Amino acid sequence: SAGGTDAGQSDSPTDSSNLSMAFSGSELANPWVSTVKDGFEAACKDNNIRCTTLNAGSDVDKQVTDVQNAINGGQNAIIMNPVDGTALESVLTAGKEKGVASITVAQTADASTGSIYLDDAAYGEMIAENAVQWIKEELGGKGTVAILGEENIESSIARGDGIEETIKRELPDVKIVARQHANTPDLGLSVTQNLLLQYPDLNVIVAANDSGGIGAYQAFENSGLATDPQRGIFSGDKTDEAIKYMSIPDSIYRGTVDLQPYNAGYAAVEMALQQLKDGLPAEQERQQLEMTPFTQEEALATK
Amino acid sequence: MNRDRLVHYVFEYGIVVVLAVLVLVFSLSSPSFFTASTLTTILSQVSVIGIIAIGMACVMLLGSIDLSVGATAGLVSVTAALLMSMGFPVWSAVILTLIVGIVIGLFNALSLTLFRIPSLIGTLAVMTALRGLAYLLSNGIPIYDIDAGFKQLAQGSFLSIPIPGLLFLGIFVVVAIVLNRAKIGRQIYGVGGNEEASRLSGVPVTRIKYFVFALSGLLAAVGGLLLLARTNSGQPSAGSGYELDVITAVVLGGVAITGGKGRLWLVLVGVLIMGTLSTGMVMNNVNDYVQQVVKGLILVAAVAFSQIAARSQGGRTITR
Amino acid sequence: MNRDRLVHYVFEYGIVVVLAVLVLVFSLSSPSFFTASTLTTILSQVSVIGIIAIGMACVMLLGSIDLSVGATAGLVSVTAALLMSMGFPVWSAVILTLIVGIVIGLFNALSLTLFRIPSLIGTLAVMTALRGLAYLLSNGIPIYDIDAGFKQLAQGSFLSIPIPGLLFLGIFVVVAIVLNRAKIGRQIYGVGGNEEASRLSGVPVTRIKYFVFALSGLLAAVGGLLLLARTNSGQPSAGSGYELDVITAVVLGGVAITGGKGRLWLVLVGVLIMGTLSTGMVMNNVNDYVQQVVKGLILVAAVAFSQIAARSQGGRTITR
Amino acid sequence: MVILQVENLSKKYGNFLALENASFEVKEGSVHALCGENGAGKSTLIKMLSGAIVPTSGRFVIDGVESTGMTPREAMNHGIRAIYQEFSLVPFLTVAENIFYGREPTRAGFCDFGKMKDDARALCREMGVEIDPGARVETLGVAQQQIVEILKAVSSKARLLIMDEPTASLTVGETQVFYDIVRRLQAAGTAIIYISHRLEEVFSLCDEVSVLCDGRMTATRPVEDVTRRELISLMVGRDLVESYPESSTAPGAEVLRVSNLENDRLHDVSFALHAGEILGFGGLIGAGRTELAMALMGELKIDGGTVLLRGADYRPRSSRYALTRGIGLIPEDRKHQGVVMSLSVKRNVSLGILDKLSNAAGILSRAREDEYYDKYATELAIKTATPNNLVSTLSGGNQQKVVVAKVLARDCEVIIFDEPTRGIDVGAKHEIYGLMRELADQGKAIILISSDMPELLGMSDRIAVMSAGYLVADLGRGEADQATILELASTKLAMEEGMQ
Numbered sequence A: 001s002a003g004g005t006d007a008g009q010s011d012s013p014t015d016s017s018n019l020s021m022a023f024s025g026s027e028l029a030n031p032w033v034s035t036v037k038d039g040f041e042a043a044c045k046d047n048n049i050r051c052t053t054l055n056a057g058s059d060v061d062k063q064v065t066d067v068q069n070a071i072n073g074g075q076n077a078i079i080m081n082p083v084d085g086t087a088l089e090s091v092l093t094a095g096k097e098k099g100v101a102s103i104t105v106a107q108t109a110d111a112s113t114g115s116i117y118l119d120d121a122a123y124g125e126m127i128a129e130n131a132v133q134w135i136k137e138e139l140g141g142k143g144t145v146a147i148l149g150e151e152n153i154e155s156s157i158a159r160g161d162g163i164e165e166t167i168k169r170e171l172p173d174v175k176i177v178a179r180q181h182a183n184t185p186d187l188g189l190s191v192t193q194n195l196l197l198q199y200p201d202l203n204v205i206v207a208a209n210d211s212g213g214i215g216a217y218q219a220f221e222n223s224g225l226a227t228d229p230q231r232g233i234f235s236g237d238k239t240d241e242a243i244k245y246m247s248i249p250d251s252i253y254r255g256t257v258d259l260q261p262y263n264a265g266y267a268a269v270e271m272a273l274q275q276l277k278d279g280l281p282a283e284q285e286r287q288q289l290e291m292t293p294f295t296q297e298e299a300l301a302t303k
Numbered sequence B, C: 001m002n003r004d005r006l007v008h009y010v011f012e013y014g015i016v017v018v019l020a021v022l023v024l025v026f027s028l029s030s031p032s033f034f035t036a037s038t039l040t041t042i043l044s045q046v047s048v049i050g051i052i053a054i055g056m057a058c059v060m061l062l063g064s065i066d067l068s069v070g071a072t073a074g075l076v077s078v079t080a081a082l083l084m085s086m087g088f089p090v091w092s093a094v095i096l097t098l099i100v101g102i103v104i105g106l107f108n109a110l111s112l113t114l115f116r117i118p119s120l121i122g123t124l125a126v127m128t129a130l131r132g133l134a135y136l137l138s139n140g141i142p143i144y145d146i147d148a149g150f151k152q153l154a155q156g157s158f159l160s161i162p163i164p165g166l167l168f169l170g171i172f173v174v175v176a177i178v179l180n181r182a183k184i185g186r187q188i189y190g191v192g193g194n195e196e197a198s199r200l201s202g203v204p205v206t207r208i209k210y211f212v213f214a215l216s217g218l219l220a221a222v223g224g225l226l227l228l229a230r231t232n233s234g235q236p237s238a239g240s241g242y243e244l245d246v247i248t249a250v251v252l253g254g255v256a257i258t259g260g261k262g263r264l265w266l267v268l269v270g271v272l273i274m275g276t277l278s279t280g281m282v283m284n285n286v287n288d289y290v291q292q293v294v295k296g297l298i299l300v301a302a303v304a305f306s307q308i309a310a311r312s313q314g315g316r317t318i319t320r
Numbered sequence D: 001m002v003i004l005q006v007e008n009l010s011k012k013y014g015n016f017l018a019l020e021n022a023s024f025e026v027k028e029g030s031v032h033a034l035c036g037e038n039g040a041g042k043s044t045l046i047k048m049l050s051g052a053i054v055p056t057s058g059r060f061v062i063d064g065v066e067s068t069g070m071t072p073r074e075a076m077n078h079g080i081r082a083i084y085q086e087f088s089l090v091p092f093l094t095v096a097e098n099i100f101y102g103r104e105p106t107r108a109g110f111c112d113f114g115k116m117k118d119d120a121r122a123l124c125r126e127m128g129v130e131i132d133p134g135a136r137v138e139t140l141g142v143a144q145q146q147i148v149e150i151l152k153a154v155s156s157k158a159r160l161l162i163m164d165e166p167t168a169s170l171t172v173g174e175t176q177v178f179y180d181i182v183r184r185l186q187a188a189g190t191a192i193i194y195i196s197h198r199l200e201e202v203f204s205l206c207d208e209v210s211v212l213c214d215g216r217m218t219a220t221r222p223v224e225d226v227t228r229r230e231l232i233s234l235m236v237g238r239d240l241v242e243s244y245p246e247s248s249t250a251p252g253a254e255v256l257r258v259s260n261l262e263n264d265r266l267h268d269v270s271f272a273l274h275a276g277e278i279l280g281f282g283g284l285i286g287a288g289r290t291e292l293a294m295a296l297m298g299e300l301k302i303d304g305g306t307v308l309l310r311g312a313d314y315r316p317r318s319s320r321y322a323l324t325r326g327i328g329l330i331p332e333d334r335k336h337q338g339v340v341m342s343l344s345v346k347r348n349v350s351l352g353i354l355d356k357l358s359n360a361a362g363i364l365s366r367a368r369e370d371e372y373y374d375k376y377a378t379e380l381a382i383k384t385a386t387p388n389n390l391v392s393t394l395s396g397g398n399q400q401k402v403v404v405a406k407v408l409a410r411d412c413e414v415i416i417f418d419e420p421t422r423g424i425d426v427g428a429k430h431e432i433y434g435l436m437r438e439l440a441d442q443g444k445a446i447i448l449i450s451s452d453m454p455e456l457l458g459m460s461d462r463i464a465v466m467s468a469g470y471l472v473a474d475l476g477r478g479e480a481d482q483a484t485i486l487e488l489a490s491t492k493l494a495m496e497e498g499m500q
């Protein structure tokens, strides 16, 4: 169905300096995505590739439009962090016909030529593991927990589910008092404040991302509980800001998970470059996103 | 005198000049811009916003506003996907969800006419509620298992014009005719211009409000179905923030926010300006952050141009 | 006669009844709700929205609207954080960003008065541009190396009332006095009620518009600084969507969208209703999706109640 | 001494010359009348003096200061104050605040509300009017608003006071009070420019008169040198026989019977209306005549009593309902209830008859629209450059004709005219009188609500007098005169005062 001109299509490029690539982020307000972008831009710079960044702002249709425009505009490869992979199917298929490489990072899309994927359930499990370990050691496996999820993105919901299931499985004596949507510092702060009013002895906040966790930390700090040995905050994404709070001695910010966004963005460009050199693969090329727990001890040690 | 007339038209339709300039600039800066495939792509990309904007234009001609359109589109997208995944045939899912859109519109009209809630706040509240409902229904997760044939709605084309674009143009033509040629169109302008005088002239004001809000709801539902077909999955967040884009397009098209004044075909131009800007900037490798800044500035410039033009024609109006 | 007066007040201030009912319901359903700490928390949580709402109320009294407030808050939050992380002393960062807010307001007034762009579209465009600017400045990443003392602005308290709450109430009192007692306050109502008459009465209409938009920009900047202090990091996305929350609060407080009518203290009540709803529902662990639906419905109900109440008082007004 | 000297003042709207080279002088302590048909340019002229609009060319000298155009503020500083044809009050503010709007007395930087109220009260007393200075203007009726407008203009010492149809919405009582105000100001040396379509005012109040015709000033004369007839022919450009058309047929069958009508503002109202007659309604402001009209149109609810239309029970629910059953209204407030300013002249006329203009599918026929428009525009002599001009560009009188055309086009059997000639020039007035009589002669039943006493007496076959919501008398043509009506109009008020 994608007729018309083939403007911008270059035949099997060998010199990468006349290549151009676009990055379409699901939400550039999210520091993790933003760091993927940084990796993408660095890789492009190192390889003399012209690059563009687009922000879907969590809007699926905007991302479809962006990617469509980028393909029509003659980009050679698109690196994406999809809001929703299924939505991209037809544009990416059309892109493939034009010889455009498409690599997804974190979320997947069946029609992309490459994928650096994240298993969100496992990710949630790893975030929760940090908390489980600490609760077992310091609270004797008991306590009250609240989960701050990112409930408006499918993959993040799976992450939240991973957190919830792990805690329920590993710590039957722990009471999960709430699961609320809070994926920004602002929301994390007010939701945690409100939860503290209702449950003053709330021990642990497990947040699906650092942004929510950082807000929760502010809430505890406002209540003078930022160094309470009975409390803990756990999250994922290993942003610099989270590390800053973790490196405060006696801080209740106790754990996060490193998803290596910069490396992912860099690797995606390299994968695309390879594909453009070798020709697009028939099968999607897959590579798992690295994921390592990061605890307070490590934060204090590297300080 | 002929020169005067020309000047008059150039100024009255300043917004058309803005569109022409944009097309020119992008065509020069990017060779692949002024091609059939780019232009039809723009048309199909703006179709959702455009269809919803047609309904919004009617609502704004009445002097009201409908902030619930984006959320309606989202709810319809989720509901239709849900119905199809439950095995309902495509046609029944479509009809049911179009009815959902109409019912939402009727509710908006009800809250305006019976409870006398200003539409700005009434539809804002409905927007909040519907968005919550869309998440509740889908449990926050996109729904994929939709009928394979359905996406033809977005991906098919006829005479090499994509179907969403055709649908948009078709709806535009019908509504434009109704607004200009039909009784109810005249009544919409009348009510928007002076509700009290219209009522005293025997215009069924309340009925017209129901009609217009139902139309807006219906067109938002059509937009939602197109979104579903485009993205191939029912997204609870679909259409978020569309209300602002749609209002931008409508006001760009010169519809007075106070009602009673404006031309539908200029709204079409407004919609195209928005689409051209997005596509043109992406094709020219403009960074997204910069895109937003440029978009904002161009919108200000475009409206300023057509306002100054209108003023030079002597019409002194109070702007707020 | 005395009973009549009572009934009159109950109805005129229907929105106060709504707040009372909400507080009652939440107090019954959650024992920790009606406590000093919950109430002061609500006060400090609504302070950002509340402060911005005060500016918006003035703009809406003029019959205009300011959609740029959320983006202004975001830009200010990022800029202040950036300045502080670059080593500027707190006071200079605060003053500079307050000036940024004022300049944005003046620009909005300029586009309204000089270019005659309706504020709905002008401030919408500015919102888009400012949001892009915030992302550009911060490169999309929160800036958190800010002065440690600064966060006292959000976290300190005086007489056990949190400072943001005090700031909110203080600004409220000052602006309320200005609106009700000062010449410019009465003239704001005047311009909103009848702009042409105001001009002919020798009221400096344009100057008043600049003043009000500058105030709105300034208060949005104050809101942005509070956001920064609250979360202790400059978020480019800070304040997204606040414009809608703020408008909801203002309209809930009974300010007519057409300008010229409304009382500031009822806006305070509107703000408190929004805060009470959020906190009360989280305390009852209501699912976020359900929260949205409930919020939407309560807003409709609240406005319907006060509208019906107003109507039973005889005032027949056209609602749009 | 000459206070104001106008030289060759012109105003152009686009290509349209609203006023061309107007020149005249106004002397201290004199009242200078401006006369002319609707759209002659009277309002345009005075708006340039008060700074509301900027002249295209020409100049004027006020108190020795030469100007080619001022801002409203500058005009005020030179002692020019104006009462405009359109209301220029702020609804949410109080009477006192409106009177001192823009120059509020302040104390320590804040408005001095106490002083404002006291001053306003003193002003009311001085001028002999009764209005609560603390009441919000939106709660006042049209006449009281007009009085506030007058108070606002006279509250500061004006050198030149401009009044554009100040009595258009006043009834007899207020008008007398107003005349006293004018005479007092004149005695104090204020120069006054006075615009009115009520020629008797020109002769009783004014010293000099200037006549405008199609944007050109055709004459300036001392009032004692000109007769009423001359003045009219100067304005209209031809001789006009000033007499009320006589009824040529006897009243026919009963069309409308109202019995014991009750609602918030109406009490036990009963009357009958016959085909071919004009039933006048007299009364003071607030007597409830407009409420009665609105109740008959279905715009106000009826709590008790019955209405029979051609013998059948009639329970109106809306104007639409009333119009489809043959009852039409020309409302009193043409700006808010009559015309749609943002639509063209033609479309305003069409708005009421869209059913007739469209086919079964609801599509309009432009040909039929033109046909109807041409018929009524010619019949009423609506003066507009083209039928597609916005109605807002028409003069007040021509706007009123548009409203009349809209109702006429509906072929109603009962037509209610609520203050139909308010702000309408003498020529057009007589056209409308002729039209009303013609309609009656064709067998239509007409209700005329009017506060213009000569008009009421001249046009009505019978006169019903209302007072405080009661219909207190139904007078035959011979029985009615001004004194009787005024006395009857205040009966209920006197009774109520007696009761308290």
Ligand SMILES: Nc1ncnc2c1ncn2[C@@H]1O[C@H](COP(=O)(O)OP(=O)(O)OP(=O)(O)O)[C@@H](O)[C@H]1O
Binding pocket: D013, D016, D018, D036, D037, D038, D039, D040, D041, D042, D043, D044, D045, D085, D393, D394, D395, D396, D397, D398, D423, D425
């Ligand atoms: N803003 C405008 N644009 C175009 N034409 C206008 C405008 N204002 C007035 N006119 C025209 O100027 C002419 C003079 O109008 P003006 O209001 O001065 O009449 P007038 O003598 O006051 O009539 P009336 O007795 O009905 O009040 C009219 O023909 C009117 O249509």
Ligand SMILES: Nc1ncnc2c1ncn2[C@@H]1O[C@H](COP(=O)(O)OP(=O)(O)OP(=O)(O)O)[C@@H](O)[C@H]1O
Binding pocket: D139, D140, D141, D142, D143, D171, D283, D284, D285, D286, D287, D288, D289, D290, D291, D332, D419, D449, D450, D451
């Ligand atoms: N006592 C009152 N309380 C409230 N409003 C009043 C009162 N008296 C008069 N009004 C208002 O004043 C206006 C004029 O009253 P109304 O229309 O009944 O008078 P009318 O007899 O039609 O007089 P006219 O037609 O001469 O203006 C109305 O809008 C009415 O609401």
Ligand SMILES: [Mg+2]
Binding pocket: D042, D043, D044, D085, D164, D395, D396
């Ligand atoms: Mg006039």
Ligand SMILES: [Mg+2]
Binding pocket: D289, D290, D291, D332, D418
């Ligand atoms: Mg009346």
